[in-house]
Every structure is written in C-alpha cells, then in structure tokens.
Amino acid sequence: MAEAELGLRFQRRFLAARQLRSFPWPELEQNLRTAPDSSLLVDILQKTLLHPLCVKYPPSTKYRRCFLTELIKKHESTAAEPLDELYDALADILNEEESTRCYKNYLLPTGECVTLSESVAIISGGTTGLVTWDAALHLAEWAIENSAVFRNRTVLELGSGIGFTGIAVCKTCDPKAYIFSDYHPCVLKQLTENIRLNGFVLEPETTRHIQTQPRGQKAEATNSPNPKLRVAELDWGSVTEKRLLDLQPDVIVAADVVYDPEITLALTGMLQKLSTFRADRKPPEVYIAFTVRNPDTYQLFQAELDKVGIGWQIIPAHSNSIFVYDVQPNVTILQLFI
Missing domain, CATH: 1.20.1310 (5 helical Cullin repeat like)
Incomplete structure (x- = not known):
C-alpha cells in the first residue's frame, strides 16, 4: 500500500x-x-x-x-x-529533439485533468503569461472548495494567461458561462489552444481575431455544451464601460495580476468602471489571488482600492491541497466589494 x-x-x-x-x-x-x-x-x-x-x-x-x-x-x-x-x-x-513547448497535466479530484501546453521559458515572446503561476493553482483550489460561488453563474477572469484557473473551474464548478480574458496576442492564441485541448468548444464569435489551432490538429472530444466559453481581448487601460457592461459578469476572478505598480493602477481603474454602471443589477463578486513577492506592491494595491472606495477583505486560507507546489507559496486571496 x-x-x-x-x-x-x-x-x-x-x-x-x-x-x-x-x-x-x-x-x-x-x-x-x-x-x-x-x-x-x-x-x-x-x-x-x-x-x-x-x-x-x-x-x-x-x-x-x-x-x-x-x-x-x-x-x-x-x-x-x-x-x-x-x-x-x-x-x-x-533520441528526441528539444522543444520550446511542453505539457503539464494537473490531476483534479474528479479524476479528470487539466492539460496545458506551456512555453519552456518563463519569459517568452515578451510576456510572462505563457506559463502557469502558483496563484492560479491556489485560486483553483479555493474555487473547487467553494464551487457554489460559481455554479450557474457568468464568470469573467482577468489576465487568464494560458487558462489553468478557468479550465479547472469549468471542469469542477458548473458555471453557466466563463469569459477568459487577456491582452497579449501570444497569450490569447495559447489560451485558445489550451481551452480546446481540454475538450471545450468556444462560442464562435469570440475567436475571430485569434489565430486558432494549426490546420489538421483536431480538438479533443467535447464536453457538454455547458458552460458557454468565450475568449475576450481586454486592455484594462482602454476598455470602455459599455464593453464591460456587455460582459455582464456575476463573478470576477484573477490570479497573479498584482505584481507591477502600473498594472495595479490599470486594474483598479477598470474595477472602478465596473462599479459605476450597476444601477439596475447586483455588482459582481470579485476574488483576486496573488503571490506576495513585494509587500510594497501589495500595499499600493490596497491603498489604490481604498482611494477609489473599493472595499476588500482577506479570504481565509482553504484547507484542501489538490495541486503540488515546488515551494509552498505565500498566496493571498482578497474579496473586493465594488
């Protein structure tokens, strides 16, 4: 045994x-x-x-x-x-040739698995978005333990990267719709490939700007038509209130998006836009997970939230450890009140 x-x-x-x-x-x-x-x-x-x-x-x-x-x-x-x-x-x-791409397979409690095609290099194509970061694993563990937050709701993920958190949520938490979003073209292309690799079909109108799988490469067997999956190109600095309103999320999640002061300001500005148009509907629930690498960046984020009147609280640590980490990460999840 x-x-x-x-x-x-x-x-x-x-x-x-x-x-x-x-x-x-x-x-x-x-x-x-x-x-x-x-x-x-x-x-x-x-x-x-x-x-x-x-x-x-x-x-x-x-x-x-x-x-x-x-x-x-x-x-x-x-x-x-x-x-x-x-x-x-x-x-x-x-006898094998080295490749610039590799796969990682993360086993889920359901017996399924999240398979990701990743870049071998941490920084590739001028972006850090082509690998999976610990905060994404941590957020997925929390989501699996708190699946009621996502069940039958529309989820918008900011800075989806290559898709780990979203694919795990779609496989375990039964959302009604899931909108993956990012900005860098290489990341959007890789994200689209990984969603398909895991057996999901994207809503057709959302991928027209994104170069999809190489010709002749088949997607895996498809899951049920639910949830409805979309990929959106989202630039936090220039996104309009109308565009955000069209997305109509019930829940917003993000992992490892608070690591740079400039990005932090753009993120806070976008959250502020989300909070201004909600006259007739309940504001979305917002959960942001990040690895605390630099306490100053973390404090800047909290200060910016306070400045624009967005409330926040730290979510208690979850008990289940589903994924294995190289080193136990120092990840915090904040719930924001917009």
Whole structure:
C-alpha cells in the first residue's frame, strides 16, 4: 500500500512537471534498500513516463531526461540488476529533439485533468503569461472548495494567461458561462489552444481575431455544451464601460495580476468602471489571488482600492491541497466589494 501511494506521489509531481527536488526521493531510497526488487521502479515508470497522459502530452524532453537519470541513479545505488525498462526509456528520450513547448497535466479530484501546453521559458515572446503561476493553482483550489460561488453563474477572469484557473473551474464548478480574458496576442492564441485541448468548444464569435489551432490538429472530444466559453481581448487601460457592461459578469476572478505598480493602477481603474454602471443589477463578486513577492506592491494595491472606495477583505486560507507546489507559496486571496 505504501509503495502504491509513493508511486502516486511521483505521478502527481511528474505529470505537472514540478521541480525534481520536490519529489519524495528519500522515501524511494528507503524502499529500495528494504526491498531491492524492481517492481516499485517499474510501477513508478508506468505511472510517470509511460503513463498515457505523458505519452500523449509529455513534459519537456530535458525534464523527462533529468527525471529518468535520477531514477536510474537511485536504482544503481542499490547494486541491483540493471533494469532494461529504465535504459530503454532513456534511449528513447535521448533520441528526441528539444522543444520550446511542453505539457503539464494537473490531476483534479474528479479524476479528470487539466492539460496545458506551456512555453519552456518563463519569459517568452515578451510576456510572462505563457506559463502557469502558483496563484492560479491556489485560486483553483479555493474555487473547487467553494464551487457554489460559481455554479450557474457568468464568470469573467482577468489576465487568464494560458487558462489553468478557468479550465479547472469549468471542469469542477458548473458555471453557466466563463469569459477568459487577456491582452497579449501570444497569450490569447495559447489560451485558445489550451481551452480546446481540454475538450471545450468556444462560442464562435469570440475567436475571430485569434489565430486558432494549426490546420489538421483536431480538438479533443467535447464536453457538454455547458458552460458557454468565450475568449475576450481586454486592455484594462482602454476598455470602455459599455464593453464591460456587455460582459455582464456575476463573478470576477484573477490570479497573479498584482505584481507591477502600473498594472495595479490599470486594474483598479477598470474595477472602478465596473462599479459605476450597476444601477439596475447586483455588482459582481470579485476574488483576486496573488503571490506576495513585494509587500510594497501589495500595499499600493490596497491603498489604490481604498482611494477609489473599493472595499476588500482577506479570504481565509482553504484547507484542501489538490495541486503540488515546488515551494509552498505565500498566496493571498482578497474579496473586493465594488
């Protein structure tokens, strides 16, 4: 039982391409010392590199090579017989070309998974929006625990990046409609690809400005027609009140959008626009998650909210830890009252 559990811990980290130092290597060594047969390593290999998700949507070549090298090292340290399966897998990877794109697969409590195509580089095409940040994972965990906030409602996500939070919410929280939004063209293109990759169909009128999947590449099998999904290009600095009114969100979410003073001011200005046109309808609920990297930026955001009369409160930490992190992040979720 402990061995099966160890295999699953390796699996969750490997499919999501977490840093190798976060893996339970000491437990693996302990197990290999007490029971030097190869069944545990074969099990880990089946749950990671040979897992159908990895075969179809693999992490980067370099990542898989480093993982396998570490696994072989642990095996060799036990002085056991060489394990052909490990060396065969390594030979396959060594023959592969490096790619600038990779996949990450995040397992959900429902048994489903969020698959994302990401850029290998943290900054790519002049934007940080082509990778998934910890605040997005944290916000998704909170959403899954508080799914009633989203059920049968229209959700607008600001700064969707490549789509992790929104896809997780659409797969677990039953929203009526979900509007993904961002500004950078490369991010919008990648976001559109990832939504389709996860089996969703976009409302047709919203993708006309966005170059979609390469010709000949099929989308995955589609989910039910609900929720209605859209991708919107949204520039916070110049968006009009009318455009925001047309979106008609019941709930607004955003992850890791408070990291730069200029962006913070544009965000606050847009939230202010959202608060001015609501004569006949209830204001949307707003939840913003961010990693506190620089306390000054965080305090500036709170000061700007106070200045324009937007109330805020810190949401208590949620109890469930669904996704694995390289390092436990310092993420705060604020609820705003506009």
